[in-house]
Amino acid sequence: MSSTDFDRLSQSLSTGVHFNEHLSTCSWIGFTLLTILLAFRIFKPDPLAHIPAVGGTGSIYRVPDKDRWHIIVSRADQIKEFFKTPDDILSVNGYIDTTFFISYLMGPTLMSNLYHVGIVRSQLNRNLGTIFNDLRNEIHIAFDDNIRPTDDWTAIHAYPKMVEVVARASNRIFVGLPMYACYRPRTGISQNQYRLCFEYKLSKSVAIAAKHLGPVIKERQDKIDAYGHDYPEKPVDILSWLMEEAVGEERSIENLTKRILSLNFAAVHTTSMVLCPSSHSEGLLIIYLQTFTSALYHLAAEPHYIPPMREEIERVIAEEGWTKTAMTKMRKLDSFLKENLRHNVIHFVSSAGLTLKDFTFSDGTVIPKGSVVSAAVHPAHYNEENYPDSEKFDGFRYAKIRAQDGYNNTNQLVNTSLDYLSFGHGKHACPGRFFAGK
Numbered sequence: 438m439s440s441t442d443f444d445r446l447s448q449s450l451s452t453g454v455h456f457n458e459h460l461s462t463c464s465w466i467g468f469t470l471l472t473i474l475l476a477f478r479i480f481k482p483d484p485l486a487h488i489p490a491v492g493g494t495g496s497i498y499r500v501p502d503k504d505r506w507h508i509i510v511s512r513a514d515q516i517k518e519f520f521k522t523p524d525d526i527l528s529v530n531g532y533i534d535t536t537f538f539i540s541y542l543m544g545p546t547l548m549s550n551l552y553h554v555g556i557v558r559s560q561l562n563r564n565l566g567t568i569f570n571d572l573r574n575e576i577h578i579a580f581d582d583n584i585r586p587t588d589d590w591t592a593i594h595a596y597p598k599m600v601e602v603v604a605r606a607s608n609r610i611f612v613g614l615p616m617y618a619c620y621r622p623r624t625g626i627s628q629n630q631y632r633l634c635f636e637y638k639l640s641k642s643v644a645i646a647a648k649h650l651g652p653v654i655k656e657r658q659d660k661i662d663a664y665g666h667d668y669p670e671k672p673v674d675i676l677s678w679l680m681e682e683a684v685g686e687e688r689s690i691e692n693l694t695k696r697i698l699s700l701n702f703a704a705v706h707t708t709s710m711v712l713c714p715s716s717h718s719e720g721l722l723i724i725y726l727q728t729f730t731s732a733l734y735h736l737a738a739e740p741h742y743i744p745p746m747r748e749e750i751e752r753v754i755a756e757e758g759w760t761k762t763a764m765t766k767m768r769k770l771d772s773f774l775k776e777n778l779r780h781n782v783i784h785f786v787s788s789a790g791l792t793l794k795d796f797t798f799s800d801g802t803v804i805p806k807g808s809v810v811s812a813a814v815h816p817a818h819y820n821e822e823n824y825p826d827s828e829k830f831d832g833f834r835y836a837k838i839r840a841q842d843g844y845n846n847t848n849q850l851v852n853t854s855l856d857y858l859s860f861g862h863g864k865h866a867c868p869g870r871f872f873a874g875k
């Protein structure tokens with residue numbers, strides 16, 4: 438706009454003269470620009486045109502997500518390629534960040550520095566034997582508090598009870614007893630406050646959780662300052678390991694709290710239910726299914742599984758006592774839980790990733806940069822070659838395989854494979870599955 442135009446416009450605005458005229462000129466310019474933009478959008482070549490939409494034929498297809506297309510890979514050899522693709526081409530974290538807006542909502546370092554995931558993968562898994570008694574104890578009390586023995590049948594809504602049990606068990610191991618005490622309803626903390634501790638309600642929740650966690654972190658920090666990281670009676674829990682590894686800003690109460698909340702999100706909402714990485718996508722009709730809740734429901738539907746599992750549990754405990762090793766000997770129980778995840782978990786896709794570069798499958802299908810890609814679970818879990826009579830729920834399917842010579846250590850709940858994708862597979866396979874399996 439020239440200075441004369443500008444002067445004229447200012448004059449018009451101040452006097453009100455010719456204002457409508459200017460307004461209509463601006464509207465025309467806006468309308469023309471919009472038309473050009475729309476034309477570009479409509480006539481721009483679609484980079485995904487070569488990938489058929491769901492309902493067509495093809496082992497790689499796309500389904501509409503709420504804001505983008507989601508590409509699904511369904512053939513076994515392509516799923517194998519999918520899991521082998523390096524992170525700098527297919528990024529799980531890129532997908533999580535662009536879907537859940539973690540960097541925007543929780544600050545950039547939560548995604549750029551995933552040291553808490555490493556802690557689950559190494560320290561937590563290495564210490565499962567040490568924490569086993571605390572975990573068992575907590576589950577015991579949580580069940581007693583939530584499902585009280587009665588003389589007669591009592592109706593219970595299983596899902597909220599399981600969320601509570603899993604949240605308490607997880608947080609006993611995440612932050613230890615003093616902090617965990619604030620979660621306990623019997624201490625007077627309201628149910629609502631309790632929920633805020635483990636639900637993801639962003640800055641307000643972070644602030645509330647930090648208020649509870651702050652004194653615990655401070656007390657531990659004082660001991661570290663006085664005695665170093667190996668101070669006497671140091672709790673064996675995730676908060677201790679986070680405090681050992683955190684550097685710089687990550688040591689702040691707020692940032693440590695965010696890590697704990699983030700792990701709660703990963704643990705609680707998957708163990709009590711299954712949170713598919715693409716659970717956001719209404720277009721995919723992703724179904725949340727309660728992992729252990731669905732196991733309980735299945736047990737109620739097929740109670741003939743109860744006596745053999747009970748017999749096995751009682752026998753193993755009589756021989757071994759309640760130990761982590763004893764758990765590994767309960768093959769029927771393990772098999773039932775694994776079959777439940779194979780058969781009942783209808784999270785249609787596993788392990789979503791965002792392509793950071795164009796990527797070409799060996800059959801020549803090009804996946805353009807910026808696409809979301811997932812592996813389809815159904816073809817893997819219902820493949821007749823791997824699972825004879827795959828449509829049938831066979832609670833002891835895996836126990837029967839493990840009973841064969843040389844197969845004892847295979848087909849366990851925590852084993853992932855291209856045929857079993859409930860915990861994902863490959864380098865990003867769920868690191869919390871060993872803990873969840875306990």
Ligand code: HEM
Pocket residue numbers: 529554557700703704705707708709711712713714728787788789858859860861862863864865866867868869870872873
């Ligand atoms: C039955 C319970 C659970 C199920 C079904 C489950 C399932 C999954 C799945 C499907 C993934 C994505 C894997 C991939 O991208 O390939 C995942 C990732 C993850 N899970 Fe779990 N999970 C469960 C319990 C837990 C628990 C208890 C924890 C924490 C103690 C946990 C921590 C994580 C973390 C940190 C990741 C991200 C791993 C990475 O990106 O490298 N999960 N989980």
